[in-house]
Amino acid sequence: MRQPHPLSVLVFATLIACATSCNEPSSDVDQPSDAGTTGDTALSDTSSSDADPIDPDTEGPTDAEAPDVHDTSPDTPDTECPATEVDGISALLGAAEEGHPLVICGRGFGDLGPTTYFLDDFESGRVGAPLGAGATRGAWLDPRGTYVDDAALSGTNALLVADRIETEGRGVGAVLGFPDEQGDFGLKHFDEFFVHWSMRDLGDFPGNDSSPTAFSSDSSAKDVWVMYGDRGDNYDYSCSQGSCNGNDIVLATHTGRGSFKIDGNTTNTSWWLGDYWAFQQWNTLSTYLKINADDPYGAVTGVFEHLTQGQGVYRDTYNEGVLREDLTEIPPLWDRLKFGAWYRSAGDVRRVMDDIYVAVGPGAAARVEVANAANFDEATRVVISPTTSWSRGRIEVDLRLADLSSSDSDLYLFVVDAEHRRSAGVLLPR
Known part of the structure; x- marks a missing residue:
């Protein structure tokens, strides 16, 4: 060492x-x-x-x-x-x-650097206790999940987001948002974000017919779900429940048999991701997305990056539309993120997350990284440092x-x- x-x-x-x-x-x-x-x-x-x-x-x-x-x-x-x-x-x-x-x-x-950001490495929690509101930098809006110490990445602790017994196979849905009294739902609105996190399966991949080394046959995972309002459902359905919520997007949803898409129920994209997942290893992922305020239904700026041992960096960029023009009554914005948002209840699942960093609003992409390779595209691990x-x-x-x-x-x-x-x-x- x-x-x-x-x-x-x-x-x-x-x-x-x-x-x-x-x-x-x-x-x-x-x-x-x-x-x-x-x-x-x-x-x-x-x-x-x-x-x-x-x-x-x-x-x-x-x-x-x-x-x-x-x-x-x-x-x-x-x-x-x-x-x-x-x-x-x-x-x-x-x-x-x-x-x-x-x-x-x-x-x-x-x-322009990051104007509003959040960081949690989960080291402040007690193993077995529920996730607390306090984070390494910032605070959770609605903390969910449990501190665990099996196979943590950036320290001793990680966050358990799905488990066959403890969560009945479903996601915990830990919510992050930034309070703002002027926001429609009491939270800051944003049309630009950067999200970085690491996750690992210690059991089956979520969903039916899966295993520790095989994808499920069905739509089964929404790890990070960005939305406007507390529901990411179909717009008409959320209205029927008494709250017409806005656009949502998942980073990225598993749709079955190893296919991943950055998309949502209200959102409509063509952003499909190739083969990048590493079974039973830590997968470090990030997504940057920015809506063009002058043309919110036109091309966006999107960058997805994935790092893991033995694979280097997988990168995918996107510059098409993500918002549906037939839903112009919904503001082209988001106001919260849910981690460990949803998993199909099937199989012997145990999924953990660690090292979560989020920036929203102007300058969200700006950051300082430390990686284990001189050429970033050859790195297998990256850590973000908070800026002052x-x-x-x-x-x-x-x-x-x-x-x-x-x-x-x-x-x-x-x-x-x-x-x-x-x-x-x-x-x-x-």
């Missing part, structure tokens, strides 16, 4: 060439009143590079292709970032250790390494901007 550097505070400087692996446009939207991690300047330039962005599936230059120059003179995160003419990450100020503040210096990060401030040339985070802190692999830090463009990785000296 690698040992941490004996100095508690270091300055790590790495000059690299700018590179991005995703190109998804972002439109200007008003910043919500609770924003706390954006720069002071207007959203006039959120690009990571002055050059034309590259295709999201195109591999960009890695840290190995750039000069690797480290300055190990003592310093503090309050030090001014050195000037640079190179786009991307130019220096890291601080200790590259779990929980320590770290300043990321560079150019072209964009002015963000500007186009300086980002401050509380560094998270989680399970990667004991890894023998080299670790690399990446910045993803508000347009979901990823920088080249920078080596974290340890």
Whole structure:
């Protein structure tokens, strides 16, 4: 196991060439009143590079292709970032250790960071107890599920979301939302979100005719369900129940025999996903989705990513419509997410989740990642660090390494901007 550097505070400087692996446009939207991690300047330039962005599936230059120059003179995160003419990450100020503040210096990060975000690694809970409202950062709106310590990913604990006995095979439906008195249902409305989570089956895959190594024959799983209002049902049905709820979308629903689709009961998409699932292993997934406020029934920005041991990164992008124009009376918005939302009650199911991160609203895609490969597309594990401030040339985070802190692999830090463009990785000296 690698040992941490004996100095508690270091300055790590790495000059690299700018590179991005995703190109998804972002439109200007008003910043919500609770924003706390954006720069002071207007959203006039959120690009990571002055050059034309590259295709999201195109591999960009890695840290190995750039000069690797480290300055190990003592310093503090309050030090001014050195000037640079190179786009991307130019220096890291601080200790590259779990929980320590770290300043990321560079150019072209964009002015907009995540404005409203949530993080839970479930380490604050007692094994066997119900999920509490308090999270690592933020709070659950309606906590459901149980803290468990079997096969956790980012620490000791995980969240049990489905079990043949404890939940009768069904999902727990833990609800996350951000209170806002001006929202129709008392929650913040959003038309843009980024969701990152990890999950693993310790028993059968949910549904009929499944096994620990075989998919079910039927529609059987809705792991993360985003919706407007407390129901994700068909619009007419929810109205018949006394509350006409809005658009919903699942990230992603299993429709049978290994077919996955990002879709919903009210939503109508053609976003089918290929073969990416890893049985009995931790699957780390993320979805970014942004509605075009000027044309909500037109093309959207969508990015799905999946990482697991032995497979590297599977990525799928989407730029077609997701909302039904015949339901224009429903606002083109969402206001909550349900985790472990629904599973078909069949088989010997035991599914757990860990390491959940959610950002909604302007800047939702912007984040800082640590991965175990210089080329992100070859990574099998990624951890997101919560940001405390963000500007186009300086980002401050509380560094998270989680399970990667004991890894023998080299670790690399990446910045993803508000347009979901990823920088080249920078080596974290340890």
